[in-house]
Amino acid sequence: MVSNEAGGEAPKQATTLLALSPAEVAQRFVELGLKPFHARIARKEALERGITDYARMTALPLAARERLAAELPILSSVEVERHKAWDGTTKLLLSFPGGARPATVETVYIPPRELASGKGATLCVSSQVGCPVACPFCASGRAGLVRNLEAHEIVEQYVRGREVGALARSVVMGIGEPLLNYANVSAALAVVHDEMGLGSRKVTVSTVGFPERLRRIAPDKPRFQLAISLHTPDQEQRDELVPAMKGVPIEEVLAAGDDWFEQTGREVTYEYVLLAGCNDSFGHAERLAQRLARRRCTVNLIPFNPVDDSGFGRPTELGVARFHQTLVERGLVATVRWSRGVENDAACGQLRIRRQEPAQ
Numbered sequence: 001m002v003s004n005e006a007g008g009e010a011p012k013q014a015t016t017l018l019a020l021s022p023a024e025v026a027q028r029f030v031e032l033g034l035k036p037f038h039a040r041i042a043r044k045e046a047l048e049r050g051i052t053d054y055a056r057m058t059a060l061p062l063a064a065r066e067r068l069a070a071e072l073p074i075l076s077s078v079e080v081e082r083h084k085a086w087d088g089t090t091k092l093l094l095s096f097p098g099g100a101r102p103a104t105v106e107t108v109y110i111p112p113r114e115l116a117s118g119k120g121a122t123l124c125v126s127s128q129v130g131c132p133v134a135c136p137f138c139a140s141g142r143a144g145l146v147r148n149l150e151a152h153e154i155v156e157q158y159v160r161g162r163e164v165g166a167l168a169r170s171v172v173m174g175i176g177e178p179l180l181n182y183a184n185v186s187a188a189l190a191v192v193h194d195e196m197g198l199g200s201r202k203v204t205v206s207t208v209g210f211p212e213r214l215r216r217i218a219p220d221k222p223r224f225q226l227a228i229s230l231h232t233p234d235q236e237q238r239d240e241l242v243p244a245m246k247g248v249p250i251e252e253v254l255a256a257g258d259d260w261f262e263q264t265g266r267e268v269t270y271e272y273v274l275l276a277g278c279n280d281s282f283g284h285a286e287r288l289a290q291r292l293a294r295r296r297c298t299v300n301l302i303p304f305n306p307v308d309d310s311g312f313g314r315p316t317e318l319g320v321a322r323f324h325q326t327l328v329e330r331g332l333v334a335t336v337r338w339s340r341g342v343e344n345d346a347a348c349g350q351l352r353i354r355r356q357e358p359a360q
């Protein structure tokens, strides 16, 4: 079981606009012969409009833009790959500097289903480089944890997502376990709420549900919706599917979810990745319904996206519909979320792993 704040410190890097606080940006701008209001403009342009090139910040003096580009880059990451699916889902593979092992993460921009609706997209961001939880069906856990992402590296994913298009909501559900890097996730979300305008009901943090950690942070009423990845109603199977939670009773996880609801007034969503022939039987649905009976919550069913060599399969549409129906008939609120952009390594961490494991 993972018990400590996981992951080493990110190595020291040259600073960027996004890595500095607003006051530090203002000071740096003054040192470069600009005014504090220029600093506010630059930060606003980057965070609110996703502009990542000073040359396009036309409200800044022309002469200053080149100097800023040389002295204070906006971003620290490099976009290594970009895959755009037929439905507009855009997966970015980003590489952050420093460290012996490559610090690559995935960020996914998921447009609304009705493209013409004019609604903004959902952005799925990563919280760590690699993941220490090591779920056997997930590409992200394969190589373990490389390091935690810094707060500004998380913010940077939002800025890059905003560069792709307007954002309406976000899920911290990419690579990593957010509660094991909570200080940085929380600092990043403060920027996302306060300076990018995404309200607390528009941001979901997804965790495997460490009870002690949830109880520690719930009294602060964090400004996000909570999703707990359950994946099975059976203790023995959860110990296998979510190895970092081995030995933590499911009832304790659910009790921590109940406490969260009491403390924050916000219902918890339970995530359930449906794995063909593994956790998608009628019996699983019935036992899940029993576990969650009389709880005010939503179950989010996620049909598995194939991951190379994982040994797990994608359930059929009929199987998913039956599982869903069983839950609904037993009084649960349940939704199904088919992942988007399947043709482009839609499974979390797949693109990153492919990049690191060249075909033999």
Ligand code: SF4
Binding pocket: 131, 132, 133, 134, 135, 138, 139, 140, 141, 174, 175, 176, 177, 208, 348
């Ligand atoms: S499913 Fe989530 S918690 Fe599990 S290994 Fe993948 S990223 Fe980590």
